[in-house]
Amino acid sequence: MLELAVLGLLKEKPMYGYEVKKRLDERLGHTWKFSYGSLYPTLKKLSKVEAVELEFPDGETLTRKKKIVYRITPKGEAIFEALLDESGASATEDREAFMLRLAFFRYTKPETRRRLLERRRGYLQDRLAKMKESLKTLRERVDAYSLELMQYGANETEHDIHWLEGMIEAERNGADGSQPGTDPSRFGVLRGETT
Amino acid sequence: MLELAVLGLLKEKPMYGYEVKKRLDERLGHTWKFSYGSLYPTLKKLSKVEAVELEFPDGETLTRKKKIVYRITPKGEAIFEALLDESGASATEDREAFMLRLAFFRYTKPETRRRLLERRRGYLQDRLAKMKESLKTLRERVDAYSLELMQYGANETEHDIHWLEGMIEAERNGADGSQPGTDPSRFGVLRGETT
DNA sequence: GTTAGCATGTAAGGAGTTACATGATTTT
DNA sequence: AAAATCATGTAACTCCTTACATGCTAAC
Incomplete structure (x- = not known):
């Protein structure tokens, strides 16, 4: 769920992890919530499979801590579509899964x-x-x-x-x-x- | 959640695990679902802490498989009340937790x-x-x-x-x-x- | 100068699911 | 006699939460 939501949101524009959560809360917070404790590991996982790439806004090398912009890659777009398609029973029977799909209807x-x-x-x-x-x-x-x-x-x-x-x-x-x-x-x- | 729901339902009358799930689905299925794969381990756990006791309807010994009636014990009633009371932020911010409490309002x-x-x-x-x-x-x-x-x-x-x-x-x-x-x-x- | 909000992360653990496995009983 | 539903259970796993830890930045 989180992976789909994160990738779907990053399709709009590159963002900080923090911003990702804020925007998803705004749009889906009514139905579905998550914590930072699951967001950052998810972003890490996505970058490990090269679905997103990192960017350091200050021009500094990666030694510099804090403030990371995530950008979706073509591979990430493919994963997003795969996750969106894989809507078996869950997307119709599970309110949250359905609502999440609805939020990305414009990509279907x-x-x-x-x-x-x-x-x-x-x-x-x-x-x-x-x-x-x-x-x-x-x-x-x-x-x-x-x-x-x-x-x-x-x-x-x-x-x-x-x-x-x-x-x-x-x-x-x-x-x-x-x-x-x-x-x-x-x-x-x-x-x-x-x- | 499941523990609270199971104990709350067993307060009405002793039941099979299977019946427990059916009745909870009827009353709370709209908001909250669970599977047998979590029900039976929960019942086991509850019996391990003596919150419920087992009964074999055929009069056979416990060698006999299948069909077990669960009955809540006084200790189980105490645990139920503790769980119901322990309603911090979750019971007001989490729809499911709130609805579950509402289902047992008559005991509060x-x-x-x-x-x-x-x-x-x-x-x-x-x-x-x-x-x-x-x-x-x-x-x-x-x-x-x-x-x-x-x-x-x-x-x-x-x-x-x-x-x-x-x-x-x-x-x-x-x-x-x-x-x-x-x-x-x-x-x-x-x-x-x-x- | 201190509070609130921005920003990132990790370790341990909770609360479930899925898939599998079995067998009895009831209905068609 | 086949299919549906009743009935119980386990192992592996997924997904997420809680609690903790850190430090920056803006507002008051």
């Missing part, structure tokens, strides 16, 4: 996007049906707190299905040749202007 | 419940403010997919704050002596009857 083919969105929708529809079943049979047998939690889950799932539906629709209306991810009007299904 | 004092709910609300309010800030500054700099993701996050957070507000209110109206978790009318903030 329209067809890949549609497939992922529809699989996720299908999975959630399935789960929603099961949740409603459980709610029916358990309504009298569990306490109010557990029930509230289950109801919350069902509501959220329903909401998510709606959201996905809107995005699938938007993909359909924009997938005929327009550049991916440049037209904001295709989205905003749930926008509701919170300001 | 009204005061503990109020504290947890309010801390979680405070945390989400904080994050929402930061998310809105990010949205403002990033609106022109990131692609539509990332933006949609961030907007989704903000919407969901707002929704969650509302939900918590309803529960805090419900706690206030029901915390004056009524048995915890027995009056379903205190809830249903988001119910909306999905059937």
